[in-house]
Amino acid sequence: MKTPSASPGAERADGPSVPIGVLVPLTRPGWAAAGRHLLAGLELAVGEVNDAGGIGGRPLELLVRDTAADPQRAAAAVEELAGLGVAALAGEYHSVVAGTAATRADVLGVPFLCSSAVLDALTDQPTNWVARLSPPQSRGWRLYADHLRNTGHRRIAVAAQPSAYWAAGARILRDHLTPRGGTVIELDMQVLTPTDLCDELVDKRATALLLLVGHPEPAVPIVKAVRGDQRLTEIMIGAPAGQPEFAEWATSLGGDGAAIPFLRYLPERLSPLGERVETVLRERLAEAPSFVAFEGYDTVTVLADVLRTHGVDRERTAEAWPHVAVEGTRGRIQFSRTPGISVWQWTAAPIQIVDRDPTALDRFRILHTG
Numbered sequence: 001m002k003t004p005s006a007s008p009g010a011e012r013a014d015g016p017s018v019p020i021g022v023l024v025p026l027t028r029p030g031w032a033a034a035g036r037h038l039l040a041g042l043e044l045a046v047g048e049v050n051d052a053g054g055i056g057g058r059p060l061e062l063l064v065r066d067t068a069a070d071p072q073r074a075a076a077a078v079e080e081l082a083g084l085g086v087a088a089l090a091g092e093y094h095s096v097v098a099g100t101a102a103t104r105a106d107v108l109g110v111p112f113l114c115s116s117a118v119l120d121a122l123t124d125q126p127t128n129w130v131a132r133l134s135p136p137q138s139r140g141w142r143l144y145a146d147h148l149r150n151t152g153h154r155r156i157a158v159a160a161q162p163s164a165y166w167a168a169g170a171r172i173l174r175d176h177l178t179p180r181g182g183t184v185i186e187l188d189m190q191v192l193t194p195t196d197l198c199d200e201l202v203d204k205r206a207t208a209l210l211l212l213v214g215h216p217e218p219a220v221p222i223v224k225a226v227r228g229d230q231r232l233t234e235i236m237i238g239a240p241a242g243q244p245e246f247a248e249w250a251t252s253l254g255g256d257g258a259a260i261p262f263l264r265y266l267p268e269r270l271s272p273l274g275e276r277v278e279t280v281l282r283e284r285l286a287e288a289p290s291f292v293a294f295e296g297y298d299t300v301t302v303l304a305d306v307l308r309t310h311g312v313d314r315e316r317t318a319e320a321w322p323h324v325a326v327e328g329t330r331g332r333i334q335f336s337r338t339p340g341i342s343v344w345q346w347t348a349a350p351i352q353i354v355d356r357d358p359t360a361l362d363r364f365r366i367l368h369t370g
Contacts, residue, residue, distance in 0.1 A: 017061035018054070018312055020046075020303060021081030021110075023074055023092040023101055030069035031215065033246040034093040034292050038115060039064065040284055041296025042091065044277065049304045055312065060304065067092065071100035078104040087312045088113060090299045093292060095119035095137070095165045102130045102343065111317040114343070115299045116292050119165055123342045131321045131335050131344035133295050133302070137165075138340070140263045140351050141172040143370040144240045147261065147353050148208060149180060150368075153236065157185040157206035159197055159213055159222055166212040169240065173210070189213055194225035201232055208236040211260075215243040220252045227256040238262070245290050250361040258358040261367055264291045267330050267350040268369060274329035288362065298328035 022042060025035040042062060050059045063086060065077035074097045081089060082105075089105055089112040092098040098117030105112040106127040114122065114130060118137040123130060148156060156177065160166045174184040185204050187197060201209060209226060213219050219239070226232050239262040243249060249257050270278060277297050281289035302324055310320045321335045321344040335344040353368040 015054075015058040017059045018307060019061045019063050019084065019086045020300075021077070021084070021086035021089045022062045022064045023067050023077060023089065023097070024064060025069050025093055025097070026066040027068045029214075030067060030097075031093060031246075033248055034116070034290070035066070037246070037285065037290045037293040038091060038093055038296040040281055040289070041277075041293040041298075042115075042300055043296075044280060044284065045297045045300030045304070049300060055304065055307045060300070067094070067097050067101075069094045069097055071097050074098075074101045075104045077101075078108065078110070082108045082110045086110065087307060087314065088303055088317055090303060091115050091296070092117055095122075096163060098122060099164075102127070105129055109314060109318075111314055111321075113299050113303055115295045119168060120341055121168075126342045128321070128344070129318045130342075131302075131324075131346075133298055133333070133346050133349060134265055135347075135349040135351055136338070136341050136345065137168055138172050140265075141169055141240055142176050143351055143368070144238070144261075144263055144353060145173050145176040145182075147368045148238070149177065149182065151236070153208040154181060155183050155185065155204065155206050156208045156210060157187055157201055157204060158210045159187050159189050159192075161189050161213045161218075165241075169212055189218055189222075194218065194221045197222060198225055198229045198232060201226070201235060206235065208238060211237065211239045211243060212241065215249070216252055219243050223253055223256055223260070236261075242291075244356055245292075247287050247362075250356060255358060255361070258356045258361055261353050261355045264352050264354055264364075265330070265349055266291045266294065266352055268352070268366065270294075271327065271329060271331065273327060277329050294329045298330065298333060301328055302326050302333055 024039050046060045067074040093116045095117040099122050102122045106129045112130045114132040116134050118134050120136045120138050237260045242262045244262050281293050305326045306320045310316045326333045338345045351370050354364040357363040357365050
């Protein structure tokens, strides 16, 4: 799917546009709600950049491509956008898709600022072409594992589907919890029904169940089955990947979707810029903006600063990652090299563990920050 390439506010800067290639999941099986929020943040920031004169008088223009959570579709989009002469690539939500895009961008020599994917090994080899705003999976999921321990959970079941992302998450949990007296029980949702899963949870004496599965299927049926099983009234359900972040979670599950802790990448307090952006995004989206929308806005904020300062040459953009120092909606953004991470990384990206308040599903309770 290709969307119209004209960007909001493009008419307010003169000269030929500076194209940015955007990868977002806008259709199933991609998480379309995440893609919509990501694109809303990107578009808002582009409009503001162009209102302020663009890049040396040239408007930013977004060339948007729908990845639909398909790695090969993303790779083809990178090839196409590189051929169209984009100054940089931006976006993507799904980690495996982002990894494929990042690997292709590295080969083609196109700078890629990854907005929201967390897989540690985004590329197989270290690259100077790719930078990332979201924290790496290992950092967030270790924090989540510590939260489980601190709330008294030692026997933790993970309902998992096959995926490099889910497998990496399960490995992080197991490696972090096992030496600290925890037990991670992996349950294969390729072979188990939600009812079978409930029986396994009882048999294995699990006190917590983590959803390492897609949304809405099979996450929603699993939650409904567990919540409806009288044997499991004391079990905690968790979703470290953030499935409960979006409004469709509450719409699908109602009260059953409350009190399910998940990771999101927001600070306890947004910056003044963040507060202003939140107000505008809430109006545009007709709902509270997710952390993904802020990641989208910050992506363009960083790229605009780099392009203004270093020009639109691709190689110079890639060389600029370690020199970035930009105020974003969620803090000051700077990139550095991190052991075990193959791309330039914003190491100070904020992390929260939150859940939906059972007394008000549209309100989030902050359980832990790190």
